[in-house]
Every structure is written in structure tokens, then in C-alpha cells.
Amino acid sequence: MKTAYVNKSLPFLQLSVFTAGVLLFQVKLFAFAFILSFGLIIFLLFLSKQERVFSWTIAGYLTGSLLFLYGDKLLDALPLPYYILLILNRLLLVIPILILVYISIKFNKTAIPFLQKPDWNSLIFFPFIWSGFHSLKIKHFLIIAIVINFAAFAYSIFSADNSFSRDFLIFLIGFSIVNGLMEELLWRGIILSRMAELSEEKAAVLFSGLAFGFSHMMLGYSFILCLLFAVGGIFYAAVTVKSQSIFPAFIWHMAINVFMILSGLVSFPG
Incomplete structure (x- = not known):
């Protein structure tokens, strides 16, 4: 009975370790983040028969993020306008993406299962996504969400x-x-997919959203604003799970990026 309880708790332990690892990395406690992730790998290796793909996903994400930071340092030496360097910085997210794709393939997983045509007619409910007093098709929800976001940024x-x-x-x-595109491939395309395989969809949506929000701290955003990004990440993940595709979240994410730049929340370094 005790063993069954431990095995049932392990997915949530791994999701918690990933979220904590992202937070530690973002506050530049790199050594603690890696100790936490590799400690989990050793724990699962010796004390559990549970599949270890997600523990390696944690290590792969942290390694890719460290290489991302190194690549960003190299970008500074390029004789290009700063706004181009910012775009190239976002393109460097391909580093953790490729590492996680490699890990997925090594464990015989489909790297990005949500990279397919969306089910636009799938329903999302209010206020709890899976249940509530009202439901909308994904295509209608997406339009309403973008209009509401624009209204919030309009002033x-x-x-x-x-x-x-x-x-x-x-x-x-x-x-x-x-x-x-890069953030959706990384967070909803790969990380959410591995989380959903590890645990139930609701937990995957919650933890991937929290970790996504925390991942913005090193970009200079406040903790409160990162919590708002986490709420956005939860809804991006929910739309992805419901539609079985990253494309609705990508459209939504791209629209919010446009609003953030036009409003000055993301400054144009011209």
C-alpha cells in the first residue's frame, strides 16, 4: 500500500522539482537547480521503476537554458542592431528545444505530439476549463480572448x-x-507533452503554466508580472490540450506579443 502511494506521488514530485528547478535557475542559483534535477534522476534510478524520461527532460531543459545564456553572450559580439539581437535571442530557444527533442527520441517518444491540425470545435469551459457554467468552442474562445487582451492593452x-x-x-x-513560435514549441509542444504523459492533463496544465511564468524572471520582469504570465501559460496549455495542437496558443501568444510591443511593455530598442 505504501509503495503504491509513493509511485502515485512520484509524478507530482517530478513536476514540482521541474518548477522549482526553473525558479532556482531564474534567480541564478544554477548549481542548486542542477543538484535538484540530477538528485531526482539518481532517486528514480535506485528507488523507483517509474519511467525516467521526465527527469531527463528536467536536466535537458536546464542544460539547454545554460547553453542559451552562453549563446546570448556570444550574440553581444555581433555587429548588428540591438533589436535584431533581441530577435536572435528568442531564436536561441532552439537550443533547449533540440536537446529535449533528442531526449524524447531516445526514450521512443513523439517529440511534439501537439504539432498537428487543431480541433477548433473542441469545448473549453468557464471558469475551470474542464467544467463550469458556460462553454465555448476553441475558435470562438480564441477570438474573444484576443479581443479582451487588446482591450486591456488599448490605453x-x-x-x-x-x-x-x-x-x-x-x-x-x-x-x-x-x-x-519558439516558446510554444518549447513549453506547449514539448514540456507540456512530457508532463501530460507523466501525470493527468490538469496537473500538466497547472505546472507547465507556473514554470512558464517563472521562466520570464531572468528577462527582468517582476515576480507579480511573472505570476500573470503563469496564468497566461495555464490558459495557453489548456487551449493546447483541448485543441490537441499548439497552433491556437501560438496565434494567441503572437497577438499578445504584438500588444506588448505596441504598448511599450516590451520596449523597441531602436
């Missing part, structure tokens, strides 16, 4: 002094697409 957008120069438009379009 800042119309108050901002945007020049709409060629450089600004390149940054607006390039950053929005690259950041949205």
Missing part, C-alpha cells in the same frame, strides 16, 4: 509614441512571430 497602445519605422515593423513582426 497603453494608443498612448505610446510608436514611429512605425521600417526597423520598428521588423522588430514588431519578427519578435512576435519568433518568440511566440
